[in-house]
Amino acid sequence: MKQPIMKYLSKISVALGIGITLFTFGCGQNQKADAQNIKTPNSANKRNISDAKADVKLDKIKLPENFKIEVWAADIPNAREMTISEDGIVFVGSRQEGHVYAVIDEDGDGKADTKYTLAEDLQMPNGVAYKGGDLYVAEVSRIIRFKDIKNNLNNPTFEVVYDGYPTENHHGWKFIAFGPDGKLYVPVGAPCNICESENEIFASITRLDVDSPNPTPEIVAHGVRNSVGFDWDPKTGDMWFTDNGRDMMGDDVPNCELNHITEAGQHFGYPYWHEGSVKDPEFGGKGGVQSDYIAPAAKLGAHVAPLGMRFYEGDMFPSEYRNQVIIAKHGSWNRSKKSGYVLSSLNVDGSKASGEKVFASGWLDEEAQEAWGRPVDVQEMKDGSLLISDDMAGVIYRVTYSGK
Numbered sequence: 001m002k003q004p005i006m007k008y009l010s011k012i013s014v015a016l017g018i019g020i021t022l023f024t025f026g027c028g029q030n031q032k033a034d035a036q037n038i039k040t041p042n043s044a045n046k047r048n049i050s051d052a053k054a055d056v057k058l059d060k061i062k063l064p065e066n067f068k069i070e071v072w073a074a075d076i077p078n079a080r081e082m083t084i085s086e087d088g089i090v091f092v093g094s095r096q097e098g099h100v101y102a103v104i105d106e107d108g109d110g111k112a113d114t115k116y117t118l119a120e121d122l123q124m125p126n127g128v129a130y131k132g133g134d135l136y137v138a139e140v141s142r143i144i145r146f147k148d149i150k151n152n153l154n155n156p157t158f159e160v161v162y163d164g165y166p167t168e169n170h171h172g173w174k175f176i177a178f179g180p181d182g183k184l185y186v187p188v189g190a191p192c193n194i195c196e197s198e199n200e201i202f203a204s205i206t207r208l209d210v211d212s213p214n215p216t217p218e219i220v221a222h223g224v225r226n227s228v229g230f231d232w233d234p235k236t237g238d239m240w241f242t243d244n245g246r247d248m249m250g251d252d253v254p255n256c257e258l259n260h261i262t263e264a265g266q267h268f269g270y271p272y273w274h275e276g277s278v279k280d281p282e283f284g285g286k287g288g289v290q291s292d293y294i295a296p297a298a299k300l301g302a303h304v305a306p307l308g309m310r311f312y313e314g315d316m317f318p319s320e321y322r323n324q325v326i327i328a329k330h331g332s333w334n335r336s337k338k339s340g341y342v343l344s345s346l347n348v349d350g351s352k353a354s355g356e357k358v359f360a361s362g363w364l365d366e367e368a369q370e371a372w373g374r375p376v377d378v379q380e381m382k383d384g385s386l387l388i389s390d391d392m393a394g395v396i397y398r399v400t401y402s403g404k
């Protein structure tokens with residue numbers, strides 16, 4: 001991303017404001033495991049992907065005028081969250097595939113050439129975050145770290161930072177990112193479609209001080225069913241996150257959400273209230289009144305499955321995109337007519353989010369009701385182009401703008 005240090009400084013004062021009322025959650029054992037070799041033979045973990053074939057229908061993708069989409073990297077099975085190092089290495093998590101990849105455009109021609117498989121047999125390593133030369137990966141119950149990853153692509157090893165997150169696989173895969181406070185934000189999804197958990201770490205977003213000798217999750221947000229995407233507003237330093245609404249209440253209820261955290265410890269409604277105003281038929285009576293919970297800043301449609309989201313901070317796209325949130329909607333499964341399968345953009349101004357527009361569509365064949373791809377995450381490259389991961393087609397796309 002652009003000017004990471006400036007961004008950090010502009011956000012830190014806000015971040016310091018959060019956190020005083022945080023309460024700590026001591027659920028796990030602390031781990032200081034020795035670095036261990038992982039199951040990746042040195043000779044086999046590097047592959048040239050410049051000629052890899054992608055099974056995609058790019059001519060179906062609709063974008064605003066003067067935008068263009070291409071395949072940046074093919075042969076990235078089950079590509080999920082992405083994070084980028086300062087020198088442009090794109091790290092990619094996966095879910096059922098169990099792999100973590102490093103993908104590199106060696107000659108800078110806008111198309112990736114090399115893929116390193118950094119790890120295999122991990123447990124749904126959906127989340128990746130890069131900081132200070134190290135790559136962090138979230139499995140279901142633990143956070144692991146590949147130190148000095150850039151210099152160890154051929155011989156990657158990891159250490160366990162923390163392994164006390166719950167082991168439930170249901171909504172157990174995690175999106176992770178470092179906040180402006182330098183802490184790693186780690187959600188813990190509800191272990192069900194709809195349920196009330198005794199353990200308050202479920203349906204939360206936590207944060208972890210990965211530099212501490214004793215990392216312990218602190219809960220930052222309660223009542224979050226399953227967030228698989230968040231970012232911080234570059235203007236205010238505030239955290240925004242997507243949340244996936246519950247299933248089995250019909251085609252159009254409840255909406256998935258875009259939420260805004262203004263104070264640590266806020267409760268966002270689940271499992272009692274959905275989309276700010278829909279009382280849960282089973283659990284609604286057990287919670288407080290509607291006004292006890294933070295309503296979403298924007299309703300994103302029922303079952304659309306909003307996953308990765310980032311504030312656009314680049315210069316390549318037209319100026320109206322600057323500071324907009326771009327959200328990847330993975331698409332529905334629990335709806336009679338499919339919805340989602342798009343990227344959308346919204347304006348964010350302070351606490352307000354408005355003007356949602358479809359930015360990219362075409363992964364779903366509406367007539368046949370069949371999808372050939374599903375967007376998962378978005379990441380901006382240094383030049384302001386936008387990468388999109390697709391876990392169904394197993395590719396990473398790159399969107400560029402050429403209108404000026």
Ligand SMILES: [Ca+2]
Binds near residue numbers: 107109
């Ligand atoms: Ca290249």
Ligand SMILES: [Ca+2]
Binds near residue numbers: 257269274275276294
């Ligand atoms: Ca909510």
